[in-house]
Amino acid sequence: MSDHPKLTQQIVADFAEGYSNFGLNPLMGRIVGLLIISEDPQSLDDFVEKLEMSKGPISQICRRLKERGLIEKVWIPGDRKDYYQAADDIFGKAYANQINKMQKNIEIAEKYLMQAQSMDSSSAAFIKKQMKIMKSFYELMDEYNEKFMDAWEEKHKEITE
Incomplete structure (x- = not known):
């Protein structure tokens, strides 16, 4: 190893364990x-x-990690096997993947806010209020995430040069 x-x-x-926690x-x-x-x-x-595991699940997970941009397939001259390495800035890319998932919550809030707009009842008013809160929360989080990613890109450059 x-x-x-x-x-x-x-x-x-x-x-x-960390991945499992997420x-x-x-x-x-x-x-x-x-x-x-x-x-x-590798x-x-x-x-x-x-890892003392069978090839099937490993191959499947490698494909998923590659799709998420966390690992890259590399070619080794004279060898027909697939090799993998961690993507440059794997941590920033993993965080960006999480940000993209959170941004979908803005879309969800907007979708139901629009649907509730055309309804006229106290329950619709409550739904509108909750969706406005949800949308505001995730929009603010998105602003902070954007600032964080900008700061991280600078820091990453600084520590990898």
Whole structure:
């Protein structure tokens, strides 16, 4: 695994737990944890060996992580296997994925706010009020997230140059 197998195992286990805490598949966390501490790209066979899991679920999770922009497939000359590495700024990309999910809540609030606008009753008024609160909450969160991502991009540049 590395020069420090116990540390690697702990990191992989903690990433699995962290991903699970966000309602995601723990295997995603294991793969991400392993990749961010691996200096070299890893093949599916490497994951099978190091994570002691079968290739099918690993391949499926790698596809999902790639779709989310968290890992990248890399080519190694002379080798026909698929290799993966953590995407540059994997943490910023993971956070951006969460932001996109939260932004959908604005759309939900707008959808039901519009529907409730055409209704005339006390329950419709209550729904409008709740949807306005929800929309305002997520719009404010979106503003802060935008500022945070701008600050993070500067910080990321600073620490990676």
